[in-house]
Amino acid sequence: MNRFDLIYLILAIHLNTAALAENYQNIWAVRIDGDVYKAKDVARSNNFEFIRKASFSLDAFDDIYILRHKDLPNNHRMKRQAVEHDQILKNDSSIIWFEQQRSAIRVKRSAIFPSPSKSNRSISQNEKLRNLWDTTRQFMFSFGMNQNEVRHQFNDELWPSQWHIHSSGFSRFDHGITRVWDMGFTGKGVVVTILDDGLEWNHSDLHANYDHNASYDMNDDDPDPTPRYDLFNSNSHGTRCAGVVSMIPQNRKCGVGAAYHARIGGIRCLDGDVSDIVEANSLAFRNDYIDIYSASWGPSDDGLTVDGPKMLAQMALERGVAHGRKGKGNIYVWASGNGGSRGDNCNCDGYVSSIYTISINSVSESGHFPWYAEKCSSTLAAAFSSGAFSDKKIATTDIHNTCTREHSGTSAAAPLAAAILALVLEANPNLTWRDVQHLIVCTSEFSPLLDERGWRKNGAGFLYNSRFGFGLLMAQSLIQMAIRWDPVPEKYICIVQPKQLFPQEISTKGDMLRVYFMLEQNQGICPIRFLEHVQVKITLETTRRGNSRMFMFSPQDTMSILMYPRLKDNSRQGFRNWNLTSVHYWGENPVGLWRLYIQNSQKDGSILKLTNVQLILHGIRQPGGCFNHRPFRRYLNEDLITQVTAPVAEFNENSPEQFDAFFDNYE
Incomplete structure (x- = not known):
């Protein structure tokens, strides 16, 4: 590794990691049978x-209190x-x-891009190409090559x-x-909050849309979310995410937010000790006032971590969807993760795989799956x-009242999705959190992504x-369907036990x-006739967790890969009630036989024990x-479906030597 790459790696770690070690704090969350005086x-x-x-x-947490021990320093950290x-x-x-x-x-x-070349010349040439692209695009705008864009010609740089x-x-x-802007929807009346490392709220391209009632500093416990400034500009992330949503148009500054009238x-919450109580407070903050929370962070995307919300954060999510937005439920949008190059799987991230969040992955401008993105079934x-x-x-705002064209990764995709959903809530503010998820399923489109493999049709006719x-x-499509939306009825939950011991x-x-479930x-026994989420709650002991591959067939023979092997994951901890x-x-x-398969993908003597x-x-x-x-779903181009859903060989559970070829062909 040369000196440049070493410096780059150090900067990457510094800029993207909110906490570098797990330590115990002199803070206790305590649930007490009684009021504040009793506490x-x-x-x-x-x-x-x-x-x-x-x-x-x-x-949200009516009977939970925060206590600190008097004999320990306030900032005490313990291993x-x-x-x-x-x-x-x-x-x-x-x-x-x-x-x-x-x-x-x-x-x-945010994706950390490796150096494309050891030569500075290559970087400058790429910048010239980028500038030429923008000049060409501006030229096309000025001559009306796209009538829709002429109507939306802004002076923002x-x-x-x-x-x-x-x-x-x-x-x-x-x-x-x-x-959608042409239809009159720009995010008016919708409040979006970015959960991150701070927000430069006085930025000239954000200030007019800033809502102090939807903001707080959980790290320092004060109402001002301004980021902490340092030599590395390491706390620019939240301001960048905010600009994607709500940059102000026609002010010759930066760009235009996708929901440019949203608050x-x-x-x-990320620039300090990130504890369960910090996350829970962030997720529950003013949940009757805030409509959409956007989070572009999570546990380490290193290909070996399994982590998610702890008890209080999980409770905050549950109560947010149950009671937030005056009972309609808060919308939680989550970036799915950037660990693809490390073989990570976002089902190992409990925030992304939560049924209460909307997990958003990235697509490149050419319609391809980015090198950093993760595959998973959630x-x-x-x-x-x-x-x-x-x-x-992605072009957006940056700290120090500047602009950038360098926002990247699933960090940029999540706030863009949040902005689109702000447009949807303006069109129909009565949508529940589950209505929004159904709308996404019913309107998302495969045809822009048809060059990518892995498209399958499930038993209900949805491509996934x-x-x-x-x-x-x-x-x-989201707006058009939302306007005439028939609300989804009450949800049921059924727990099915396996047939084996x-x-x-x-x-x-x-x-x-x-493992078979009937x-x-x-x-x-179970009234469900139309499925939403399906979860497998598993305790799996293992001498090497990363060797496990898990997949499941529904009664309608739809296969979902629940866990891919993770080559970096040497943990012996397995999965515990995951x-x-x-x-x-x-x-x-869901009626019929469900078949779950758990495979040891490596010949290294490792043991998998399902308990x-x-x-x-x-x-x-x-x-x-x-x-x-x-049908439940009509696509923009139905003729393309047979082209992208090429048939695969039938899975034979009695031929383990064919498994690798089967999965290579399937994905």
Whole structure:
């Protein structure tokens, strides 16, 4: 590794990692049977200091409080849990639950691009090509080569670079955002908050849309989300994400936000110790006021981490969708991750694979799957972002009141999706969080991405792909369907137990554990007839976690790959009550035999031991949304479907020597 690459690597780590080590903090989250006065009394009697209630949202954590131990420094960090202090709390009968807080590793999801060449000349030539591209595009605008774009000719300096909004020139597709603007929807009345490293709210291209009521600094516990400035500009990420949503048009500054009349807020939560309580407070903050939360971060995308929301953050998500937006549910948009080059799988990220979040992957301007993107079964849809080094990135705001054309990765795709959903909520503010997910499934489009392999049709007629979910978000189609949307009915959850007894164990390459679930056609047992999410909750002990490959067939023979082998994952911890989520069965009838396969993909003597597993089905009994019509889904170009869904050989569970070839062909 040369000196340049070493410096580059150090900068990459510094700029993208919110916390570099997991340490215990002198902070305890405590659930107490009683009010604030009781909590203060409990703290005092146990030599703790009462800090405050756990949340800024009145209904989110009504009986959870934050305590600090008086004998430890306020900023104390410990490698090990303070067991002796825990024991004191255990002995107090007023305490229902408690947990000492830890600082978690959370990484921002901008793609770090390797040096394209050791020569500075190559970089400058690429910059010249980029400038030539913008000049050419501006020339085409001025001569009216695209009538739609002439109507939307803005004087903002980076507008010609916003290829993801307008498809003039050589880009084949965009999200249809300008056509939605023509319909009169620009995000008015919708509040979007960026959960990140801060927001430069006084930026001249954001200030007019800034909403202080949707903003807070969770790291320093004050109302000002302004980022901390340093030599490396390491806290520019949140300001960049915000610009994608809500840059102000026609002010000769930067560009135009995809929802340029949406109100924009920022929560500073990544520039400090990121604990469960910090995440929970961020996810629950003013959830009756904020409509959409956008998060472009998560656990490390290193190909060896399995992590997700802890108890309080999980509770915040659950209560956000149940009570936020005055009962309609908050919309949580999450970047799916940038660990593709490291063999990562976003089903190992509990934020991305949550049923409460909308997981968004990236598509390059040429319609390809980027080198950094991850494949997994929980991704719902895709939005444009950066691709290869020569592909254009996303133009947006930057700190110090500057602009950039370098926003990248799934970090840029998620706020773009959030902006599109802001347009949707303006068109129909009565949509619930589940309505929004159904709309995405029913309108996302495969045809801009037809050059990519892996497209399959499920038993309900929806095309799906482990790279892109149900396809590219299409703003105009979303709006048109949202305006006449028939709300989806009440959701049911069914838990199906396996037919086998456990534990089961395998140790040889190609060997498989076979698990069967039978759902009888009895509405008294499970009333679901149209599926939404399907989860496999699994406890798998292993001597090498990364060797496990897991996939499942539905009764309608739809296959979903729940977990790919991860070559870097040497962990012996396995999966402990971990939810593997798939959206690939959306709309199917779940009645019948489900087949789950767990394979040891390597011949290295490693052992996989399955100790517990459940099938969890989410869905509805009566049709709603686009399920009211047959077929459920009509695509822009139906003739292309047979071309992109080439048949694959039938899976034979008794021929392990054919598995690798089967999966190579399938994906």
